[in-house]
Each structure stands twice: as structure tokens, then as C-alpha cells.
Amino acid sequence: MWGRLPPLLSAPFVISDGVFISPKYRHTRLNAEEAFNPDGSLDAVCRRTIRIHDARSLTPAPSIEREGFQLIEAPVDLDFGDPAQVNGIYRKHCEHLVKTATGCQSAEAVQHGFRAGRALGPAGQGLYGVGAHADHSPMIEDFVDVPEGQHFALFNIWRGTNPDRNIESGPLALCDRSTVSADDIVYADCLRRSEPRTRVINCRLIHDAGQIWYYFPQMKPGEALIFKQYDSRLEHAASRTVFHTAFQDPTTPEDAPLRESVEVRVVAVLPETDPDREGRKARFQAEVPSRRLDGTVSTWCQEPEVDWSYSGSRSRLP
Numbered sequence: 001m002w003g004r005l006p007p008l009l010s011a012p013f014v015i016s017d018g019v020f021i022s023p024k025y026r027h028t029r030l031n032a033e034e035a036f037n038p039d040g041s042l043d044a045v046c047r048r049t050i051r052i053h054d055a056r057s058l059t060p061a062p063s064i065e066r067e068g069f070q071l072i073e074a075p076v077d078l079d080f081g082d083p084a085q086v087n088g089i090y091r092k093h094c095e096h097l098v099k100t101a102t103g104c105q106s107a108e109a110v111q112h113g114f115r116a117g118r119a120l121g122p123a124g125q126g127l128y129g130v131g132a133h134a135d136h137s138p139m140i141e142d143f144v145d146v147p148e149g150q151h152f153a154l155f156n157i158w159r160g161t162n163p164d165r166n167i168e169s170g171p172l173a174l175c176d177r178s179t180v181s182a183d184d185i186v187y188a189d190c191l192r193r194s195e196p197r198t199r200v201i202n203c204r205l206i207h208d209a210g211q212i213w214y215y216f217p218q219m220k221p222g223e224a225l226i227f228k229q230y231d232s233r234l235e236h237a238a239s240r241t242v243f244h245t246a247f248q249d250p251t252t253p254e255d256a257p258l259r260e261s262v263e264v265r266v267v268a269v270l271p272e273t274d275p276d277r278e279g280r281k282a283r284f285q286a287e288v289p290s291r292r293l294d295g296t297v298s299t300w301c302q303e304p305e306v307d308w309s310y311s312g313s314r315s316r317l318p
Helices: 083-102 138-143 277-285
Strands: 013-021 045-054 069-073 106-115 150-160 172-175 185-191 199-205 213-215 223-231 244-246 261-273
Touching: 013 199, 069 083, 083 106, 083 150, 083 223, 083 261, 138 199, 138 277, 172 223
Parallel strands: 045 213
Antiparallel strands: 013 045, 069 223, 106 261, 150 223, 150 261, 172 213, 172 244, 185 199
């Protein structure tokens, strides 16, 4: 049963299906088999019809500090098929975007991945992220190296890689973080699509009609979407992250090509101090339940992510 009435906004919208976690898993820990199954064949997963509003029509436009996401003009001239340019030019470009958008003290790109709507590797790299999720839980704090006593945040930079086409198929829907209840977060054991596969604990979402979803239709090649994935400053668990999912836009032309996109994760060191980091981290991590629905206890532990490259320099940009 939904806990809140659906919001009424004047913004244009489309209607689509979203993949969510069954409410019966509230306050439990999903195991790796339950955590992801986009066809909805497992009991853990359910489809719900959602209204996804056109964020371009909003005044004021969505912002990182308010909704948790922001569309920015970010033209870049490079070959996304060249690993050297992606690892060099593009990662630095994303660091600069985060610094400019947030005013953080320093920023460092630590991961990137490409999406093409089909498997690009043996672990399924390249498939779209179907299912409302957030990439990180408080367990990521064991693997982020930031200066002692400083808060940090993790951001995603998401954009299309085809220089000649707007994004038409498989756009990204984002949930306004202020409309999410911490009670609807389900923590999940899962394996990342990396080689080798690595164990992580991330977040999934129970649907509630009070959640407000947005997207930016027809994202241009020169546009990028920056959205928050973890913020150590925020006590309220649902405020720390932006849940998101790829979805089927019913207005997409039938002959539209599959979306090609890239996402980069950036660690930002924030100016605010975190004097009791260990105590705060322990408090956040205690929010993650270990008991599964069947009464068993999860022994799944987050592992270092094999493609996470962090130099610890914290001064790559002036």
C-alpha cells in the first residue's frame, strides 16, 4: 500500500514502468540473487507505473543541492573510443565539472563505464541500469581515501557519447531526493559488472507514490548530467543519494538507435569538517541491516572495486 498521495506538478510528463523492490523486503538485506532481475520474475522485484516529469520545464532548474541533480552545458571534443583520451582528457574534464558545480576543495575521477544497451564484456558490462538504485551505501566509506577530518561526496557524470545524436532511447530517470523516505531504502548484496566480479553493497528502492521522478528529454551531445551518489555530511540516509534508473520513453521513435553513454564517478573533498568521522561512519553503516527476509544473516562484505583508481593526490586541479 502506498504511503503518500501522488504529487501533482504542472510539468509535462511521460508514463513508463519502473522496476522496484517489493515492500516485504523493507528493513532486510537482499541477497545477490534477489538484488537484480529486471524482468520482474523474482518475488523481490516488482514493476510500478511511474510519472516521469520533464525537468527542462522546471523553474528554477533542478540543482545538485536541492533535488540532487543538475544538467550542465559541458561540450567536449574527444574520441570516446580512445582509452587514452578517456582516462586523461575526459576524466580531468569531469573533475573540473564537479569542482565548478559544487565548489568542493578537490575532485578526482575514480571510475568510468560505457553503456550501449548490450553486453560489451563477459560480465555484462554495457547493459543499461534497469531498476531504481543508488550506486553506493555507507559501506563505500571503508574505501574512500580523503583527508583526515574532511567530509566527502561521490558524484556521477552521465552523458551520451555519440557526437551526432541526442539521447533518445533508454534515457535516465532521477528521483528528487527530497521525496524519498529512508524507510523505502533496501540495501542489497550484489556483484559489480567488472572483471573480476567484485562484491559491493548498494541501495535499491521500494516504490512510493510520493516519489517524484524527472528526466531530461533529448539530451544533447554537449550536455552532461551530474548527480549525487553519496554525501557524508547528511544524516538522513535518503538525502545522501539520488536514485536513478534507465527507462523506456514511450515517445521514443521506433527506429531510434540504442543509447550510447558514459558515466564517470568522481570523489569530491568538501570544505566542511568531519571531526568525528569514525563515529559518524559507524553510525551510518549501522543503518545497513544484516538480516535477510528468511531470517538468515548476510556475511557479504564490500570488496575493493577492481577498477577504482584513486591516486590520493587531492590536488589534480587548482
